Amino acid sequence: MDAAEVLARLAGIAGPPGHEAPVAAAVEELWRPLATEVRRDALGNVIAVVRGEGLPLPEGGRASVMWAAHMDEIALLVAAIEDEGFLRVDAAGGADPRNLLAQEVTVHTAGGPLAGVVGTKPPHLTSAEEARQVPRLRDLFVDVGLPPEEVRRRVRVGDPITVRQSPARLQGQRMTGKSLDNRVGVTVLTLALEELARRRHAVDVYAVATVQEEVGLRGATTSAYGLHPTLAIAVDVTFGDQPGIPDGKTVEVGKGAAVAQGANVHPRVLEALREAARAEGIATQPEPIPGASGTDAWAIQIAREGIPTGLVSVPLRHMHSPAEVVDLDDVREAARLLAAMAARLDAEAVTRLVGPGWQEVRPGAAGAAQ
Known part of the structure; x- marks a missing residue:
């Protein structure tokens, strides 16, 4: 699929918190050819299920990864x-x-x-x-x-x-519009599902377009509880470089997806994301987030007894305005990263992620190599 076409289609639909149904219908149409099953849950989250070859867990069931991106807008x-x-x-x-x-x-x-x-x-x-x-x-x-x-x-x-604001192309790979936060994330999931269809993978994948993130991370809370994945990756936007914001608070637009590190991120999930990026030459940038990320990752991390969670973000300028700006290359790199990590999750990798001993990772060790 063409990233610009998918993003323009999704960003052109109105979907305020609690009224995401028109966006959900478009997401279902995009995801149905790419998934084993597509459904909506009681709160309105769209859930696509892609079965892998099967990776049994010691406690029973199959290993799974959840991708989550919210589809509501301010x-x-x-x-x-x-x-x-x-x-x-x-x-x-x-x-x-x-x-x-x-x-x-x-x-x-x-x-x-x-x-x-x-x-x-x-x-x-x-x-x-x-x-x-x-x-x-x-x-x-x-x-x-x-x-x-x-x-x-x-x-x-x-x-x-x-x-009322129609999406538009700027120069090069830049695109502007309202609600790119977070139709960009849903576009990343769409492209990642397409990429995953071309690859072998052992784990099951749940792609979730969540509702009501902008008013309390509600869709992520309920879908994570219902799906109970082995691990999860939230996809959102983060502050792109622009005048008026200190450099330490932004990520460069056009230099790849941002991979978060901090209290909201499981160190082994971070390590797995960075290993996938290094192995496949995917452009990423570090993003330190010492506390709450304010994203779906914050709710998913503490669902049930806790879910190992990571956060991948697309740099975005002019956040929460009708003229947000992203670089489509960053969108594509984020999608490649999700698919690459999922394809690399074998029994050994999953054991390292959720098995005993992950707490022994030294502070900073997961982020030592960029």
Whole structure:
């Protein structure tokens, strides 16, 4: 599959937290030819099952690896309907008011979508002090261009609102759009499934497009509990290099996928990812994350009695804005990494990952070689 086409298709669909069904339908269509089984669970996660040749575990069952990437996007919801018909809004996820001014939006109502625009007080009427301040969400409103009585008839408090922005190619391998966080991750899983279909692998693979990550890692929590994989890799985006962010807080765009190291990452999973990258010449970059990663990996790691977890991220600029930017080569390298690691998981590798003695890895040993 073409990475740009897959990403453009997925990023062009609205999927706010709790309303991911249209994205899920597209994911199911993409994954069905690549998997043994594709289903949705009770919360709405899309789960693709790819059976391997079979690798028995000492305690019974078969060894498996879970890949997880969330498919929801940051959004707004209708908080109130004013007498004049304007909609006041609240955030569903980390919406940034600085990026919302004058944006075209869609209000998703029970009767169908309504086009609208985000407005605030005109600059001519703001005081000097107001002009120096960033507008707050409560200062913004959505205008759908209908009479007040029609607005109240068609819109309900709680209806979700998403930014209207079509994906676009920039120069070279760069692509921009809304909701690249984290349709990029779902694209990585799609390409990895395609790559895996060309390779022999012993372990079973569960690819999961998770829901409601932006409001609490909920889909990852439930799917990890239900699948109970032997190990897991979460795929998300991370901060790409751009002005205004210290170098130590970013990863270079176009230099490969970021492989996280820190408390959220099992040292043997990290080691297995880096071994796969070295063996197959896959471009990766280190990403130190000392505490919470804020990704699906954070929830998966503590599911049930604990699941050995890794985190692979695609560098992304302008996060949580309608104009996020990624490099498609990074997307492809992340997909290659997932498939390569899964194909290399044999009985010895799985025993090293989850068997006794993994705690004996010296601090820093897994990250010694890049």
